Amino acid sequence: LAVNTAGATTFTGAVGGTTALSSLSTDAGGTVAINGGVVNTTGAQSYGEAATLDAATVLTSTGSGAITFGSTLNGAQTLAVNTSGATTFTGAVGGTAALTSLTTDAGGTVAINGGSVTTSGAQSYGEAATLGANTTLASSGSGAVTFGHTLNGAYTLAVNTSGATTFTGAVGGTTALTSLTTNTGGTVAIDGGAVRTTGAQSYGEAATLGANTTLTSTSNGAITFGDTLNGAYTLAVNTSGATTFTGAVGGTTALTSLTTDAGGTVTINGGAVTTTGAQSYGEAATLGANTTLTSTSNGAITFGDTLNGAYTLAVNTSGATTFTGAVGGTNALTSLTTNAGGSVAINGGAVTTTGAQSYGEAATLGAATTLTSSNSGDITFGDTLNGAYTLAVNTAGATTFTGAVGGTAALTSLTTDAGGTVAINGGAVTTTGAQSYGEAATLGANTTLTSTGAGNITFGGTLNGAYTLAVNTAGITAFNGEVGGTTALASITTDALGSVSMTGGRIKTSGAQTYNDAVNLGAATTLQGVNVALMSTVDGTQALTLSDSGTTVLGGILGGTTPLLSLTTDSLTTAAGETHLKGASIHVTADAVFHDIVKVFTDVTLQTGGDLTFMQTVNGDTANTRSLTLD
Numbered sequence: 001l002a003v004n005t006a007g008a009t010t011f012t013g014a015v016g017g018t019t020a021l022s023s024l025s026t027d028a029g030g031t032v033a034i035n036g037g038v039v040n041t042t043g044a045q046s047y048g049e050a051a052t053l054d055a056a057t058v059l060t061s062t063g064s065g066a067i068t069f070g071s072t073l074n075g076a077q078t079l080a081v082n083t084s085g086a087t088t089f090t091g092a093v094g095g096t097a098a099l100t101s102l103t104t105d106a107g108g109t110v111a112i113n114g115g116s117v118t119t120s121g122a123q124s125y126g127e128a129a130t131l132g133a134n135t136t137l138a139s140s141g142s143g144a145v146t147f148g149h150t151l152n153g154a155y156t157l158a159v160n161t162s163g164a165t166t167f168t169g170a171v172g173g174t175t176a177l178t179s180l181t182t183n184t185g186g187t188v189a190i191d192g193g194a195v196r197t198t199g200a201q202s203y204g205e206a207a208t209l210g211a212n213t214t215l216t217s218t219s220n221g222a223i224t225f226g227d228t229l230n231g232a233y234t235l236a237v238n239t240s241g242a243t244t245f246t247g248a249v250g251g252t253t254a255l256t257s258l259t260t261d262a263g264g265t266v267t268i269n270g271g272a273v274t275t276t277g278a279q280s281y282g283e284a285a286t287l288g289a290n291t292t293l294t295s296t297s298n299g300a301i302t303f304g305d306t307l308n309g310a311y312t313l314a315v316n317t318s319g320a321t322t323f324t325g326a327v328g329g330t331n332a333l334t335s336l337t338t339n340a341g342g343s344v345a346i347n348g349g350a351v352t353t354t355g356a357q358s359y360g361e362a363a364t365l366g367a368a369t370t371l372t373s374s375n376s377g378d379i380t381f382g383d384t385l386n387g388a389y390t391l392a393v394n395t396a397g398a399t400t401f402t403g404a405v406g407g408t409a410a411l412t413s414l415t416t417d418a419g420g421t422v423a424i425n426g427g428a429v430t431t432t433g434a435q436s437y438g439e440a441a442t443l444g445a446n447t448t449l450t451s452t453g454a455g456n457i458t459f460g461g462t463l464n465g466a467y468t469l470a471v472n473t474a475g476i477t478a479f480n481g482e483v484g485g486t487t488a489l490a491s492i493t494t495d496a497l498g499s500v501s502m503t504g505g506r507i508k509t510s511g512a513q514t515y516n517d518a519v520n521l522g523a524a525t526t527l528q529g530v531n532v533a534l535m536s537t538v539d540g541t542q543a544l545t546l547s548d549s550g551t552t553v554l555g556g557i558l559g560g561t562t563p564l565l566s567l568t569t570d571s572l573t574t575a576a577g578e579t580h581l582k583g584a585s586i587h588v589t590a591d592a593v594f595h596d597i598v599k600v601f602t603d604v605t606l607q608t609g610g611d612l613t614f615m616q617t618v619n620g621d622t623a624n625t626r627s628l629t630l631d
Contacts, residue, residue, distance in 0.1 A: 006030045009049070016040030020062060028070060034059075041065055050091070053077040053099065061085060064108065069093070072114070076100055078121075084108045087127070094118030098140060106148060112137075119143055122163070131155040131177065139163060142186065147171070150192070154178055156199075162186045165205070172196035176218060184226060190215075197221055206247070209233040209255065217241055220264065225249075228270070232256055234277075240264045243283070250274030254296060262304060268293075275299055284325070287311040287333065295319060298342070303327075306348070310334055312355075318342045321361070328352030332374060340382060346371075353377055356397070365389040365411065373397055376420065381405075384426065388412055390433075396420045399439070406430030410452060418460060424449075431455055434475070443467040443489065451475055454498065459483070466490055466510070474498045477517070484508030484528075491529070496536070518556070521564065534558075541565055541589070552579040552596070559587030559607075566610070570595040580621075581628075594618075600626040607631040 001021055003009045006029035013036040015021065020040040026032045028048040035054035039045060044065035053075030059067050061083035072091035073079075078100045081087045084107040091114040093099065098118040104110045106126040113132030117123060121143035131153030137145050139161035150169035151157075156178045159165045162185035169192040171177060179199040182188045188203050191210030195201060199221035209231030215223050217239035228247035229235075234256045237243045240263040247270040249255060254274040260266045262282040269288030273279060277299035287309030293301050295317035306325035307313075312334045315321045318341035325348040327333060332352040338344045340360040347366030351357060355377035365387030371379050373395035384403035385391075390412045393399045396419040403426040405411060413433040416422045422437050425444030429435060434455035443465030449457050454474035462481040463469075468490045471477045474497035481504040483489065491511040494500050500515050503522030507513065509529035521540030528547040535555035538544065539562040546552050546569045558564060567588050569579045578597040581604045586592065591610040598618045603626060606612055612630055620626035 001025070003027070003032075008033065011036050011039065014038040014040075020060075023065060044068070044085070046070065047073075050074075052097070053079060056100070058082065072096075073099070076120070079103070081105070081110075086111065089114050089117065092116045092118075101143060122146070124148060125151075128152075128169070130175075131157060134178070136160065150174075152177070154198070157181070159183070159188075164189065167192050167195065170194040170196075172216075176216075179221065200224070200241070202226065203229075206230075208253075209235060212256070214238065228252075230255070232276070235259070237261070237266075242267065245270050245273065248272045248274075250294075254294075257299065278302070278319070280304060281307075284308075286331070287313060290334070292316065306330075308333070310354070313337070315339070315344075320345065323348050323351065326350045326352075328372075332372075335377065356380070358382060359385075362386075362403070364409070365391060368412070370394065384408075385411070388432070391415070393417070393422075398423065401426050401429065404428045404430075406450075410450075413455060434458070436460065437463075440464075440481070442487075443469060446490070448472065459504075462486075462504070463489070468511075469493070471495070476501055479504050479507060482506050488529075512550075524565070537561070537583075538564065543590075544568070546570070546579070548579075548596075549576040551577055554579065554581050554583055554586070556583040557585050558583060560585060563587040563589050563607075563609075566590040567592045568595070569593070600628050603627045603629075605629040605631060 002025040004027040008031045009026050010033040020042050023041050023043040025046045026048050030049045032047050032051045037055040039059045041061050042063040046068045048070040050071045051073045056078040058080045064084040066086040067083050068088040070090045073093045074097040080103040082105045087104050087110040098120050101121040103124045104126050108127045110125050110129045115133045116136045118138045120141040124146045126148040128149045129151045134156040136158040142162040144164040145159050145161050146166040148168045151171045152175040158181040160183040165182050165188040176196045176198050181202045182204050184204040186205045188207045193211040194214050196216045198219045202224045204226040206227045207229045212234040214236045220241040222242040223239050224244040226246045229249045230253040236259045238261045243260050243266040254276050257277040259280045260282050264283045266281050266285045271289045272292045274294045276297045280302045282304040284305045285307045290312040292314045298319040300320040301317050302322040304324045307327045308331040314337045316339045321338050321344040332354050335355040337358045338360050342361045344359050344363045349367040350370045352372045354375045358380045360382040362383045363385045368390040370392045376396040378398040379395050380400040382402045385405045386409040392415045394417045399416050399422040410430040410432050415436045416438050418438040420439045422441045427445045428448045430450045432453040436458045438460040440461040441463045446468040448470040451473035456475040457473050458478040460480050463483045464487040470493045472495040477494050478501040488508045488510045491509050493514045496516040499518040501520050502525045505523050506526045512531040513529045514533045516535045518536045519538045521542035524543040526545040531550035532548040533553035537556040538558045543566040580599050582601045585605040587607045589609040592608045593613040595615045597616045601621045
């Protein structure tokens with residue numbers, strides 16, 4: 001049947017209800033009213049003019065004929081189009097009178113060419129769909145809008161409903177959409193594995209993944225999730241534009257993994273990202289809220305570029321956490337915490353926070369690194385720290401090394417600034433170069449500090465802690481502050497290479513002090529302990545007091561290069577133990593007073609510019625074999 005008129009064509013009753021027509025055509029130029037509820041053909045149906053529905057309508061082609069609306073379509077009725085052929089909407093649908101609902105069945109194709117489809121209820125496109133114009137699909141009554149198959153077409157698509165939007169098949173797989181937008185207020189399900197656009201993608205409502213998914217913008221379009229995102233599948237977001245997660249990700253159903261590619265930016269604004277596996281942020285990242293990143297099954301969490309944002313960040317995984325770029329370089333984080341159980345790699349050269357930094361797991365440095373807290377936040381390494389690079393820790397708060405430092409890969413150097421405290425609790429710090437502890441230091445375990453490349457090891461402030469300290473370096477060991485003033489060390493030992501500088505006034509131990517290398521005094525100094533041994537030279541125009549209840553050993557020349565001001569062993573009230581003279585000479589410019597027993601183990605010359613006093617006995621180690629010259 002072909003109906004040709006520029007006037008009104010009306011089908012009041014069912015068409016083909018008992019015997020299907022072969023085909024039905026109405027020409028362009030007039031109107032067609034489909035009022036009978038049914039049109040059945042074995043072949044094609046083509047409505048060339050503006051069409052209206054006046055009843056709930058089903059259009060069926062049993063022989064895969066094309067069903068085409070060549071102009072607009074309106075009417076507050078349901079429409080179901082059933083054909084294995086091509087369904088085409090050439091004009092706007094529901095533009096003046098919204099359809100109640102629109103359904104096309106599976107098995108053919110549907111082309112949406114009129115720019116808009118408006119219904120009060122649901123829209124369901126069961127077959128492969130194409131866009132032939134920039135398109136807006138709207139349901140004014142919160143109806144679901146569903147693409148049951150693939151969707152393609154180099155045009156924009158906006159889906160506006162407070163109901164459920166579903167993409168069952170791949171979107172833009174053969175012909176990328178220009179852009180894709182879903183509005184706020186409903187849900188969107190991305191079930192087809194891929195969405196590809198040349199421009200932006202914006203998912204305004206709560207989103208779920210129903211398959212492993214890749215979202216791609218080939219021309220730097222922004223990809224935005226405006227609400228939550230959930231689904232136990234992988235998600236890869238590929239764009240050189242801006243990627244934004246506005247809501248929590250994986251909050252109710254953790255993603256399997258999340259990856260964003262390099263080249264653009266990623267903004268994490270929703271406060272949490274939870275995956276069972278890995279998270280990889282390939283581009284420059286910013287935080288827009290206090291944020292927790294969690295992998296529940298040991299997945300790696302990686303920032304492949306810089307990370308900024310004035311918010312807290314907690315990274316929780318038993319896998320590897322990696323900061324490839326600088327953290328807080330342009331906008332300092334509030335705080336940064338990584339949990340125990342995995343590893344953390346600090347590869348970007350700098351981490352800056354206003355508050356605390358806490359690295360709970362084994363840490364490695366991948367570049368020369370500066371850690372800074374601008375507002376006196378604590379900086380804590382909760383486990384071991386390794387990496388052949390320099391480390392500078394700058395905070396007026398507490399710096400803590402809980403585990404061994406440089407145990408498997410020695411740091412190049414380690415520096416902590418003045419103004420806070422540093423706790424060395426891991427038993428060992430090993431560097432190839434210098435170590436400088438600028439603030440008040442405490443030991444929380446028996447400790448060995450080693451520089452394998454003759455670096456200086458310096459304590460710039462006080463040093464306390466009831467533990468042993470061994471310092472091994474061919475460089476200068478410097479005690480610039482009082483040692484053991486509030487809590488005496490158990491013992492101190494320095495190795496034979498290098499030298500020791502004492503400018504802090506007092507070194508107190510509950511046990512032995514053994515200085516195997518040359519000592520230089522930069523202040524009047526008291527060494528207080530049990531068995532104090534100066535095994536090499538001692539120089540410096542300062543007073544030296546040895547308060548030792550055990551055996552004091554003077555194993556080298558004292559004042560040979562720079563005479564000491566004075567030398568005192570013990571005092572009248574605390575005299576105990578012995579002093580063993582094993583060096584060839586002692587030179588002081590003022591008094592030398594020995595309150596304890598003196599034993600001479602080699603020929604010794606004592607030269608003083610003041611009084612020389614022996615308060616107890618003086619003997620040789622073997623009778624009649626040693627000389628003692630007093631000058």
